[in-house]
Amino acid sequence: MNTDIAVGQTAPNTPGWLARLVDRYSWLVVILVALFLVTFFYGMVTAPNFLTLFNFKTIIRDAALVGIMAVGLTFVTLSGNFFLLSMKETAALAIIAFATAMSQGYGFELAFLFTMAVAVIAGGLQGILIGLGGNPIVVTLGAAGLFFGVASWWSDNLVVSFRRPHGAEWLGSGSFLGLPNITVAFIIIAVVAELVLRYTNFGRQVYLIGANRAAGKATGHENFSMAIKTCIIASACSAFVAIAFSAQVSSAHVNYFSSSFGSSGDMTILVIATVMVAGNSIMGGFGSSLRSSLGAVFISTVDNMMVLHGFNSGPRVLAVGLMIVFSIIVFALVRRGSRVQE
C-alpha cells in the first residue's frame, strides 16, 4: 500500500491515463474511487424505479432539510472554525420556540421572527465563545447540552402541537412549479449562499480568515466577529429547517432531530458528514457551499438507492459512515502535503 506520490518521474514514453492518475494521486485513492464508482453505477442501474423523474424529485426533497443545514454549517467550516456539534440541538430549541409561538396563536410571521431571534441568540452565544478563542468542538458540545436541556425544560418534554389550518402550511406542504416549497427553499438558499460566498465582501472574508487566520488578523479581519457571524448563519439555517419541519408535521418535540426519533442517524452528524463528504477542507479556506449542497444530494441519492434495494436502517447508516470515512481518507491523500491539509 505505497501511497507516496511518486516524485515527477515521467516515463520516456508518455504514460497512459491510468498510470498518470496513479502517478498524480496514489494507488489507494484510485482503487477506492474506482471501487466506489463501480458499486454506485451498479446500484443505480439495478435499483428498481431509480432513474425516473419522480424519484429524482424525491431525492432532492430528502436532501433539502439536511442540505439547508449543511449550507449553513459550510460558512463555519470555511471560516476555519471546524464545525458545530450543536446543529440538531439548535434545531430542537428552534422547533419548540416556533411551535410554542404558533400554538399561542401568534401567526406565522411573528413566530418565524421569534424563532429566528432565538436562533440568533443561540448562535451568537456560541460565536462569542468561539471567537474569544474557545475550541469550537468543546464549546458547541457544551452548548448542545445546554440547548437541549432548555428546549426539553421549555416544552416539559412533551409534544407541542398546533392546529391546522395554520399560517405555515404553505411552507410545509405547499408546492411551486411541481416542486415542494421546502425543496424550492433549499435551492434558493444554496444559490444565495454560493453567490454570497463568491461575490460579496463578506464571502471573501470568510475564505481569507479560514485560509490564513494570521493574515486575516494582520489585514484587520478578526476571527471574533467572523465566528459570531458564521455561527449565527449556521444557527439560522438550523432554525429554518426546524420551522419547515414543524410546518410539515404541525407539531414539535425535542427529539424530532435525534436518532431516538427513528431517523437513520442524528441530524448533527449527518450534516457534518454532508459537509465532509463534499470535500470541504475542515481546516477552512477551501470548499464552497455548492459542494455541500451537492454532498447532500449525493448522500440522499445513495440512501434512496439503498432504500429501493430494500436495505434496513443498519446497512444504510453503515453506508453513510463508510462514505464519510472513505471521503476523509481520499481527500486527505489527495491533498497530502498541500497547505489545505495542514
Next chain:
Amino acid sequence: MAKLKNWIIHNPDLAFAILLAVCVYSYFAITNDLFFTHRTSYAIMERFAVLGLVGLALTLCIIAGEIDLSIGSNAALAAVIVVRFTDSLGAGTAALIAMAVATVVGLIQGYFIAYLRIRAIVLTVGTLMLLRGVALFAAEEKTVMLTDFTVPDFISEKMFVYFSPASLLVIGVFVIVGLFMNYTRYGREIYAIGGARKEALASGIDLKRPMIIVFAISGFCAGLGGVIIGLRSGTAQALGLQYLLLAGTVAAFIGGVSILGGRGGVIGAAIGTLTVNFLNTGLVFNVTPAFMVQLYLGVLLMVVIIFQTGSQIFDTYQRRQQILGDVDRMRDELLARKREVEI
C-alpha cells in the same frame, strides 16, 4: 502546611478540581439526608465504573491534543456485541471479543490519524457514524437482551461496602494507566505530542506510536465501559450511550485538562468523573428529570471553557505587555547609548 501550599501552587488545576468535588459533595450531603450514606456511595462508585472509563479515555485524548468523538458509538458497539454473544459463548469470551473489537477500532483510528496527518475530530466524526452503522447491523436494528441474569448479578455484587467487581476493575485500569502515563517513555511521549507537537516531532518522536497508543487506550476504555453497561443492564441499544461524550468531556475538563493539550492527568480524570457523578446522583436524589442533568452538564462545560479561554486571553495579554515593556526598555538603552556617543 507549607508543603500543602507548595503543592497547591504547583497543581492549581488539581486543587481546583478537588475543591469543586468537595463543594458539590457537601452541598448534596447537607441538603439531602440520604446522600451521605454507604448505599449512595456504592451507587456513585457504580456510576464511576462506566463514566470514569470514558472520562479517562477523553482525558488521554485531550492530553494528546485531540478528541475522540466516536467514543459513545464505540461503547455502544461493545455493549451490543457483549450482550449478543453472552448467551452463546459465555460472558467472559463475549466480553473479551467486545473489548478486542473496540481496542482494534481505536488502534486503526489512531493509525489513520497519524498516517494521514489529519485532525482526530475529522476522522472520529466519520467513525462515529460508521460504528453506529456497524452496531445497528450487529444488533439487527433491535434492542438486544440477555436471557440469563447471573452475570449482571455478579458484576454488581457488593464487595468491601462500596465496591463491586466492575468498579474494582475500573480502579485497577486507572492505576495502570496512571503509572503508564507518568513513568514510561510512551506515556511521556503522549504528553509531548499534545503540549508541543512541532517540537516533539522535531526532536524525533514518531507521531504514529503515541497516537496509536492513545486511541487504542481510548478504544479499550470505551469497550470496557460498554461491556460493563451492557452486562449490568442486560440490554443494549445500537443508538444508545451517546450521552457519554458530553459527560466524559465535562469530567475531563473539570479534571484539569487544557484544550491546547499536554496538561492534566489520570488523578484529575478520576476526580473530574467523581464530581460529575456527585452532581448526577445528587440531582437524581432531588428528582430532577434527565434532560436537566444534561443542561447542568452543558452549563458546567461552558463555564469551564469560559475560565480557560479567559486565562488564555490573560496570558496572551501579559506576554504582549512584557514584550512591549522589553522593547521600550531596549529603546531607552539604545537612546541613552546614542546620547553618550554624541556627547
